[in-house]
Amino acid sequence: MDEERTHAFENAIQNTVKAGDIVVDAGTGSGILALFSARAGAEKVYGIEIDEASAALARKSVQANPDGKKIEVVVADARSFTLPAAADVVTMELMDTGLISEQQAVVMNALRKGGVIDSHTKLIPSKVVCAAELVSYDFDFYGFHMPLVMQARNNGVDARVTNYFSEKTPYQNVDFSDIVETLVKSRVTITPTKDGEVNAIRLTTQTFLTSEITVWGTSDMNMPVVIPIKPIQVKVGENVNVLIQYEMGKGFENFSLIVE
Ligand SMILES: C[S@@+](CC[C@H](N)C(=O)[O-])C[C@H]1O[C@@H](n2cnc3c(N)ncnc32)[C@H](O)[C@@H]1O
Numbered sequence: 001m002d003e004e005r006t007h008a009f010e011n012a013i014q015n016t017v018k019a020g021d022i023v024v025d026a027g028t029g030s031g032i033l034a035l036f037s038a039r040a041g042a043e044k045v046y047g048i049e050i051d052e053a054s055a056a057l058a059r060k061s062v063q064a065n066p067d068g069k070k071i072e073v074v075v076a077d078a079r080s081f082t083l084p085a086a087a088d089v090v091t092m093e094l095m096d097t098g099l100i101s102e103q104q105a106v107v108m109n110a111l112r113k114g115g116v117i118d119s120h121t122k123l124i125p126s127k128v129v130c131a132a133e134l135v136s137y138d139f140d141f142y143g144f145h146m147p148l149v150m151q152a153r154n155n156g157v158d159a160r161v162t163n164y165f166s167e168k169t170p171y172q173n174v175d176f177s178d179i180v181e182t183l184v185k186s187r188v189t190i191t192p193t194k195d196g197e198v199n200a201i202r203l204t205t206q207t208f209l210t211s212e213i214t215v216w217g218t219s220d221m222n223m224p225v226v227i228p229i230k231p232i233q234v235k236v237g238e239n240v241n242v243l244i245q246y247e248m249g250k251g252f253e254n255f256s257l258i259v260e
Helices: 003-016 032-039 052-063 066-070 104-113 153-160
Strands: 022-026 044-049 071-075 089-092 122-124 127-137 161-164 169-175 183-190 196-208 225-234 240-247 256-259
Touching: 003 032, 003 089, 003 122, 022 032, 022 104, 032 044, 032 052, 032 066, 032 071, 032 089, 044 052, 052 066, 052 071, 066 071, 089 104, 127 183, 127 225, 127 240, 153 161, 153 225, 161 196, 169 183, 169 240, 225 256
Parallel strands: 022 044, 022 089, 044 071, 089 122
Antiparallel strands: 127 161, 127 169, 127 196, 183 240, 196 225, 240 256
16 A cells, blocks of 8 residues: 555545544545545545445445444446535545546546535645656667656656756646646746756646645655657756646546647
């Protein structure tokens, strides 16, 4: 289990869920976030899971713990889940870097449109910030040059970053407190901090579980992603403009990054 991610959620849930709350955990998986909410005092927790096999595992975890009797595991697509009244808290971890491939924004929007989220509902996470930075990267593997999108667990892509040429520069703030615009079309100006050859953009994401509890990439959530570009020479004092476009939840087939 990804301890850094899971402890951060545990703390956020402990600080947010109050006695008597109704909680929805969308994409409950193992049921761990639902169990944290039950332990924090929720009266009822709905653990929504689209995959029957995962839901069966969640039920086992729930049944093995006394707090579990407050949890109902529901096999459903969270996008079509409804309740008679809005939940007090919604927890959800359907995230990947930049929300490029996973359904976090899409499911948040559907729960808001369906009335499960209203203006009083506390959200964990409450927002994410997507960032880009200039790097040089070693794309050579076993004697072959492979300039491909690089993603790996345990922040594994970073082992091949040979130099960092800028700070992390935000290109998209995703605030879940309202309907999220899932279409990203962001022109970001990145300021080089040193001279040299840049051949990739490293994407990272900061997750605000609450305003105080934030995490960048952990071993399994929002790990850095490296996007190859045509090599450019950068100089301190000469900004680099990058246009990043995609639709959240649609994956890299639908992603484009252009250095202007
Ligand atoms: C990254 S896992 C998180 C599991 C657990 N919440 C945790 O934090 O450990 C995401 C889970 O969401 C489920 N999921 C993905 N899309 C879903 C949807 N539209 N509705 C319900 N569950 C979904 C997946 O099957 C998977 O079990």
